[in-house]
Structure formats: structure tokens, C-alpha cells
Amino acid sequence: MRCWRPIAARSDCDKEAPVAGHSKYKNIMYRKGAQDKKRSAMFSKLSREITVAARMGLPDPEMNARLRAAVLAAKAQSMPKDNIQRSIDKASGGEGENYEEIRYEGFGPGGVALIVEALTDNRNRTATNVRTIFSKNGGNLGAGGSVSHGFERMGLIEYGPGAGDADTVLEAAIEAGAEDVESDEDGHQIWTALDQLHEVQRALEPMLGEPDGAKLAWKPSTEIEVRGDDASSLMKLIDALDDDDDIQTVWGNYDVPEEELERL
Numbered sequence: 001m002r003c004w005r006p007i008a009a010r011s012d013c014d015k016e017a018p019v020a021g022h023s024k025y026k027n028i029m030y031r032k033g034a035q036d037k038k039r040s041a042m043f044s045k046l047s048r049e050i051t052v053a054a055r056m057g058l059p060d061p062e063m064n065a066r067l068r069a070a071v072l073a074a075k076a077q078s079m080p081k082d083n084i085q086r087s088i089d090k091a092s093g094g095e096g097e098n099y100e101e102i103r104y105e106g107f108g109p110g111g112v113a114l115i116v117e118a119l120t121d122n123r124n125r126t127a128t129n130v131r132t133i134f135s136k137n138g139g140n141l142g143a144g145g146s147v148s149h150g151f152e153r154m155g156l157i158e159y160g161p162g163a164g165d166a167d168t169v170l171e172a173a174i175e176a177g178a179e180d181v182e183s184d185e186d187g188h189q190i191w192t193a194l195d196q197l198h199e200v201q202r203a204l205e206p207m208l209g210e211p212d213g214a215k216l217a218w219k220p221s222t223e224i225e226v227r228g229d230d231a232s233s234l235m236k237l238i239d240a241l242d243d244d245d246d247i248q249t250v251w252g253n254y255d256v257p258e259e260e261l262e263r264l
Contacts, residue, residue: 039077045248046074047087048119052099054091065198069214076158076212097121104130105148106141108237110230112254113147114139115218120246129244137237148218150253154179155197156217157190163208176203187212191219220253231260 050070057064061071067088074084100123104116120126134141157178163169166183173181173190178200180191192200194216201214226234234254241247 041243041245042077043074043079043083044245045119046070046077046079047083048099049248050074050084050087051091052101052119054088059088059092068198072211073213073215075210102126103144103148104141105144105146106134106139107147108134108252108254109138109233110224110226110254112224112226112234112252113150113220114238114241115148115151115251116241116247117249117251118244118246119248126244126246129246130241133237133240133244137240138233139237150222151218151220151251153194154217154219155192155194155200156213156215156219157192157197157201157204157211158213159188159190159208159211161185161187163188163211169208172204172207173200175207176200178204191217218251220251223253223255225255225257227257227260231256232264235264 050067053064053067053070056066059067061068071084099119099121102118102120102123104118104127106114106116108114116130118126118130131141133139159169164172166181166188169183169188169190170181176190177196178190178192182189182191190200190204197214197216201211204211234252234256238250238252241250
């Protein structure tokens with residue numbers, strides 16, 4: 001049984017049933033097994049986000065919400081403290097490249113809608129790479145706004161399974177003012193209003209501890225179930241996007257059933 005309704009609309013019956021399935025909304029770089037295979041590339045992307053966040057505000061995570069989120073994400077992937085501090089210091093000292101934030105939108109196999117977020121120091125290079133990756137893997141890069149209308153911009157707080165069972169996390173989320181919760185064997189995704197992300201995060205920490213991540217995310221209004229060759233092609237497309245150094249996150253409205261993931 002899946003519980004997809006906002007927490008305000010859930011009944012006691014809903015709360016008793018943990019959500020089945022997989023964590024569709026997680027960035028592809030956080031999928032199982034990816035940490036070890038792509039650790040160096042992951043650290044580079046995390047470092048880039050930390051530097052950009054520190055440049056956009058104060059170099060203190062307690063005073064800079066985006067930087068705090070970036071540091072949390074880095075810690076969740078076991079990035080050494082020295083690396084984190086070095087990335088912050090780079091921003092404070094005005095070192096390194098100046099990165100531009102760009103969002104790409106397009107369609108993948110099976111009609112899946114994808115939103116790709118990048119940090120780049122060369123807009124032309126990144127645009128060419130993204131367009132090529134889409135075309136080589138059964139996708140089609142669209143114009144700005146072509147798919148984002150089917151998503152809602154929200155805050156996303158992620159906890160591992162060790163934070164507690166589905167009931168415990170749901171109750172904490174309700175008390176903290178979250179809007180929705182999804183729990184499965186991989187952990188918990190707590191959704192918040194766009195402007196309530198860090199307020200809810202701070203309210204949750206005394207109850208559940210420090211989260212694995214807290215960030216702005218794209219939540220699809222509807223989902224497309226993808227199977228067979230389309231599922232295989234879609235995963236190859238997302239993996240190829242993730243392999244590009246400039247790509248930070250990939251969001252989609254796909255739902256690949258567990259048995260399909262196991263087959264892949």
C-alpha cells in the first residue's frame with residue numbers, strides 16, 4: 001500500500017502502512033552502489049555546490065541555509081571535513097571558477113519528463129553535452145518550461161531508515177509542519193512548502209537527528225510507470241547525465257517497479 005496523500009489528509013489507517021517501492025525522487029547519484037563507484041566525481045560536485053552556496057551568502061552554514069544544506073549532503077556521503085572546509089575557504093578567498101546555475105528540461109524514453117540542474121563555468125559546453133546525452137539515449141531536450149509545469153517546487157528532507165519507522169517519522173513530520181512523507185526500505189523523504197524547508201528541518205532535528213540531506217526539489221504532480229526497454233533506456237540516460245561533471249541533480253516523474261530495477 002502506498003501513502004501519497006498530504007499528511008494532513010491521512011487517516012490512522014494510512015499511518016499504519018509503510019510506503020512500498022523505491023525512492024524515485026532521490027538524485028541518481030545517491031542510488032545504491034553509486035557512492036563507491038563514483039565517489040571522486042561525487043565529491044567534486046558536492047564541493048562545487050558548497051563553493052557556490054558560500055559565495056551566495058555568508059560562509060557560515062548556520063547563517064546560510066543553502067550552504068548548510070550543501071554541507072549536510074556532503075557529510076551524508078562521508079566527504080572529509082577538510083574537503084568541506086577547503087571548499088568554503090575557496091569561496092571566501094574568491095578562488096576557483098565562477099559557476100552559473102542552469103536548468104534543462106526534456107523528455108526521456110516512455111514519455112518521462114526530466115529536469116536537469118547544472119552548475120557550469122561554460123554554458124555552451126554544458127548545453128551541447130546535455131543535448132547529446134538526451135539524443136544518444138532515446139530522449140529529447142525541450143525548451144525551458146516544457147516539463148516543469150508538471151512539477152511542484154518544494155523542500156525535501158531525507159533521512160535514512162535508522163531515523164525510525166514510518167509511524168515515528170510521520171508523527172515527527174506532522175509536528176514539525178511538513179506537508180507530505182514517503183517512507184520505504186531505503187529511508188524517508190519529508191516534503192515541505194518551498195519557504196518552510198529549513199524551518200521544518202530545524203524542528204525535526206531534536207526528534208530525528210541531523211538529516212542526510214535538505215534541499216529544494218522538484219516533485220511531479222503525476223507519475224509514469226516505466227518497464228522493459230523503456231526502463232533500461234531511461235536508466236542509461238539518467239546515468240549518462242549523472243556522469244557529466246556539470247550536472248548536479250536529475251529529477252523525473254518516472255516510477256520504475258522494483259522488479260524492473262532488479263532486472264536492470
